[in-house]
Amino acid sequence: MNENVLEMVDIVKIFPGVVANDRVNFSLKAGEIHALLGENGAGKTTLMNILYGIYKMDSGVIKVDGRAVSIRSPRDAIKLGIGMVHQNFKLVPAHTVVENIILGSENNGFILDLKKSSEKIKNLASSFGLKVDPFSEVWKLSMGERQRVEILKLLYRNVRIMIFDEPTAVLTPQEKKELFSSLKEMSSKGKSIIFITHKLDEVLEISDRVTVLRRGKNVATKITKETNKFELANLMIGRPIIFEYSKNPPKLSGLALKVENVRVLDEEGNLRLKDVSFSLSGGEIVGVAGIAGNGQRELAEAITGLRHVSSGKVFVRGKDLTNASPRRFFENGVLFIPEERLGVGTAPNLSVAENLVLKSYDNSPFSNSVFLKFDAIQKFAEMLVKDFEILCPSVKVPVKFLSGGNLQKVVLARELGNLVSRDVNVIVAMYPTRGLDVGATEYVRRLLLKMRDQGNAIIFFSEDLEEILSISDRIFVMFDGRIVGEMDSSKADVEKIGLMMAGSIAS
Amino acid sequence: MDPLTILTTMFILMVQEGSILLIATLGEIFTERSGILNLGVEGLMCFGALSSFVVYYLTGNWITATLAAALAGLALSLIHAFVSITLKANQTVSGLAITILGLGLSSFIGRPLALSRVRIEPLESVRIPVLSDLPVIGPSFFNQNPLVYLSYIMVIILWFILYKTGFGLNLRSVGENPSMADSLGINVFLTRYIATSVGGALCGVSGALLILGYYPSWYDGITAGRGWIAVALVIFSSWNPLYAFFGAYFFGLVGTLNATFQSIGFRVIPTDFFRTLPYLLTIVVLVIFSSTRFRKRKMPASLGKPYTREL
Numbered sequence: 131m132n133e134n135v136l137e138m139v140d141i142v143k144i145f146p147g148v149v150a151n152d153r154v155n156f157s158l159k160a161g162e163i164h165a166l167l168g169e170n171g172a173g174k175t176t177l178m179n180i181l182y183g184i185y186k187m188d189s190g191v192i193k194v195d196g197r198a199v200s201i202r203s204p205r206d207a208i209k210l211g212i213g214m215v216h217q218n219f220k221l222v223p224a225h226t227v228v229e230n231i232i233l234g235s236e237n238n239g240f241i242l243d244l245k246k247s248s249e250k251i252k253n254l255a256s257s258f259g260l261k262v263d264p265f266s267e268v269w270k271l272s273m274g275e276r277q278r279v280e281i282l283k284l285l286y287r288n289v290r291i292m293i294f295d296e297p298t299a300v301l302t303p304q305e306k307k308e309l310f311s312s313l314k315e316m317s318s319k320g321k322s323i324i325f326i327t328h329k330l331d332e333v334l335e336i337s338d339r340v341t342v343l344r345r346g347k348n349v350a351t352k353i354t355k356e357t358n359k360f361e362l363a364n365l366m367i368g369r370p371i372i373f374e375y376s377k378n379p380p381k382l383s384g385l386a387l388k389v390e391n392v393r394v395l396d397e398e399g400n401l402r403l404k405d406v407s408f409s410l411s412g413g414e415i416v417g418v419a420g421i422a423g424n425g426q427r428e429l430a431e432a433i434t435g436l437r438h439v440s441s442g443k444v445f446v447r448g449k450d451l452t453n454a455s456p457r458r459f460f461e462n463g464v465l466f467i468p469e470e471r472l473g474v475g476t477a478p479n480l481s482v483a484e485n486l487v488l489k490s491y492d493n494s495p496f497s498n499s500v501f502l503k504f505d506a507i508q509k510f511a512e513m514l515v516k517d518f519e520i521l522c523p524s525v526k527v528p529v530k531f532l533s534g535g536n537l538q539k540v541v542l543a544r545e546l547g548n549l550v551s552r553d554v555n556v557i558v559a560m561y562p563t564r565g566l567d568v569g570a571t572e573y574v575r576r577l578l579l580k581m582r583d584q585g586n587a588i589i590f591f592s593e594d595l596e597e598i599l600s601i602s603d604r605i606f607v608m609f610d611g612r613i614v615g616e617m618d619s620s621k622a623d624v625e626k627i628g629l630m631m632a633g634s635i636a637s
Numbered sequence: 638m639d640p641l642t643i644l645t646t647m648f649i650l651m652v653q654e655g656s657i658l659l660i661a662t663l664g665e666i667f668t669e670r671s672g673i674l675n676l677g678v679e680g681l682m683c684f685g686a687l688s689s690f691v692v693y694y695l696t697g698n699w700i701t702a703t704l705a706a707a708l709a710g711l712a713l714s715l716i717h718a719f720v721s722i723t724l725k726a727n728q729t730v731s732g733l734a735i736t737i738l739g740l741g742l743s744s745f746i747g748r749p750l751a752l753s754r755v756r757i758e759p760l761e762s763v764r765i766p767v768l769s770d771l772p773v774i775g776p777s778f779f780n781q782n783p784l785v786y787l788s789y790i791m792v793i794i795l796w797f798i799l800y801k802t803g804f805g806l807n808l809r810s811v812g813e814n815p816s817m818a819d820s821l822g823i824n825v826f827l828t829r830y831i832a833t834s835v836g837g838a839l840c841g842v843s844g845a846l847l848i849l850g851y852y853p854s855w856y857d858g859i860t861a862g863r864g865w866i867a868v869a870l871v872i873f874s875s876w877n878p879l880y881a882f883f884g885a886y887f888f889g890l891v892g893t894l895n896a897t898f899q900s901i902g903f904r905v906i907p908t909d910f911f912r913t914l915p916y917l918l919t920i921v922v923l924v925i926f927s928s929t930r931f932r933k934r935k936m937p938a939s940l941g942k943p944y945t946r947e948l
């Protein structure tokens with residue numbers, strides 16, 4: 131009679147200052163893949179954390195198989211057949227795959243029978259296409275393999291409702307393909323799947339139905355076949371968005387950045403950058419693709435003076451700045467948009483206004499030789515807040531109270547907004563749109579393109595291949611401390627980039 | 638003296654010293670694997686030694702005395718557990734406080750004993766048939782008191798519990814990632830309490846072996862820094878009971894060099910050097926093995942971090 135395996139009715143969850151879920155309704159049918167779509171901060175993770183017993187809802191009803199249930203912990207959820215693969219994997223790197231999978235499972239017995247467990251795991255793995263060695267330690271595995279371990283953890287417990295929170299964020303294109311085919315396999319065998327994402331293409335590719343959340347409210351549930359990208363985008367952000375960035379052909383001016391055979395060691399003496407060389411001209415924008423941890427951070431830091439270069443040279447506009455201080459890089463027109471917004475990015479306890487002028491406080495118009503000019507600072511900050519659509523009660527609140535997306539905008543506004551008065555050459559941006567909502571993402575991308583048209587050389591690092599393809603002129607692919615591929619974005623091939631990211635081929 | 642006799646004597650001393658270190662090291666490994674750092678080993682050992690000395694003097698029963706030592710170690714370590722697990726205080730500070738408390742209590746309660754020169758008979762050795770007839774190894778490893786044999790057995794038991802049982806897997810996981818273990822229904826607090834108290838009890842027992850085995854009377858400072866050596870040995874043995882076995886006897890061997898060289902009349906190197914050697918080695922081990930590269934792989938990832946359930 132009731133084909134819904136799960137119903138969430140009028141779920142409300144309030145965090146201090148935010149209504150994360152505002153009377154959300156959600157239902158799931160047996161064997162379907164149901165996408166949960168929404169911008170960052172829309173409340174997707176919160177809703178699923180409630181279902182999985184991590185958060186306690188303020189009001190609402192959860193029904194499993196038509197019966198109201200109370201889920202107070204993940205343990206309760208698992209007993210009801212509900213399991214979740216989190217955005218950040220919950221695994222013990224030092225333990226083996228089997229140990230991770232059986233941990234907390236009820237029928238372990240006092241003495242473990244790892245052989246028997248591993249047989250069961252192997253069977254599950256082969257029937258769902260989730261290849262992984264049960265006796266390997268988890269720290270040796272790739273992100274894709276770790277995700278498989280998480281999925282096997284759920285299958286091992288015979289979960290029938292599976293929640294995936296942005297599962298593709300850490301995967302290469304090939305791994306994503308494999309994940310999608312496993313998902314289809316699981317749904318065809320009767321598992322019901324909730325697939326959280328903010329990527330429209332993924333919704334269209336994998337789901338049967340889609341529920342859209344916007345600012346904590348569910349705005350619609352659609353049958354995927356009966357909708358399209360534009361309608362979904364409209365629902366998700368509340369206004370139409372542009373998918374294509376109109377790009378003028380690049381107008382190259384002279385050489386802006388030249389990197390020759392740069393090597394970098396990390397704190398433990400491991401070689402993290404292995405002879406990286408490239409050059410960058412004014413008026414072009416280069417996107418660097420790669421799975422995080424393959425030397426991107428080291429490269430960005432080496433060309434902004436934040437990290438010691440053990441051999442090789444870095445030239446900015448022909449000037450040798452190898453191992454010069456960050457300040458000198460900055461004075462020579464190198465701008466850096468860091469990865470971490472709190473920490474390197476901002477001073478958490480200083481106000482929005484103070485953070486916005488952190489790098490330029492000692493210049494006019496913000497100070498005379500001794501004192502800061504607060505009026506000028508405040509005016510300037512208010513201008514940036516307006517331009518960058520930073521949501522904050524006032525420019526005087528400490529930045530630690532801002533949400534992730536707004537913090538990112540503060541960092542961007544500080545780095546880019548100060549350009550007005552400066553002669554810039556090179557912009558180095560780490561994951562510039564990570565954590566931003568779609569609207570802000572669009573704004574940042576267009577801003578980067580504008581900076582390029584004004585003659586700046588831009589190099590940015592991104593995990594989003596679509597972003598790289600849509601705005602860069604040239605594309606680099608990094609793997610294992612090297613630039614393993616370099617191509618014109620007009621001739622780029624996603625498949626090939628994916629293989630390069632995984633280290634399978636070099637160009 | 639012929640070389641074989643010298644070697645045999647050296648090995649006997651090595652096993653005596655090493656077994657004391659071994660039991661304490663095993664206890665601390667068990668505790669640290671759950672994520673709790675207990676720097677109170679020295680205090681637990683000392684208080685355990687005193688308790689077993691008193692009970693042995695009163696009852697003459699070494700088993701009761703050993704249980705008393707275990708109980709003493711357990712009681713003191715429960716304080717550490719309460720402060721660091723329930724109150725979530727800084728574990729280094731709490732551990733140091735336990736050391737001071739254990740040493741102070743022992744010194745205070747033990748003063749009349751020390752003054753009145755109360756004496757006990759050391760535990761008798763039990764010869765293991767056949768095995769004890771082996772050259773060198775026989776008299777050293779297989780002709781010792783029962784608590785030494787207990788130390789061998791504990792290596793196997795602890796290794797088995799940690800790696801082959803569900804409880805051991807839970808315990809190790811709690812030491813690596815408590816919030817994850819919690820989400821899988823494992824009782825993080827209870828597991829850590831058990832690990833801390835069992836570990837503390839073992840430290841107490843190592844104190845019992847120290848005094849019941851080798852010292853006829855009580856004196857202040859009887860543990861002489863062995864607890865700290867055990868703390869270093871935990872790192873040296875990569876938190877693995879099997880490696881602890883080798884580590885403990887290696888340090889035991891170093892500790893016997895002084896006596897050995899004296900007995901063969903070798904005077905070129907001053908005896909103070911040999912006496913200092915185990916402590917020097919402890920520092921060297923701590924420095925080398927504390928390098929981030931080594932620790933990242935082997936150290937329980939949540940060691941020393943209090944766990945708070947978030948909601």
Ligand SMILES: Nc1ncnc2c1ncn2[C@@H]1O[C@H](COP(=O)(O)OP(=O)(O)O)[C@@H](O)[C@H]1O
Pocket residue numbers: 145146148149150168169170171172173174175176177533948
């Ligand atoms: N533990 C928390 N404490 C306070 N606020 C939170 C917490 N978790 C989420 N939020 C807030 O709730 C809102 C929804 O967040 P989330 O569910 O993570 O969004 P999504 O997963 O859709 O990106 C955001 O404004 C976020 O800042």
Ligand SMILES: [Mg+2]
Pocket residue numbers: 174175176217295
């Ligand atoms: Mg989320």
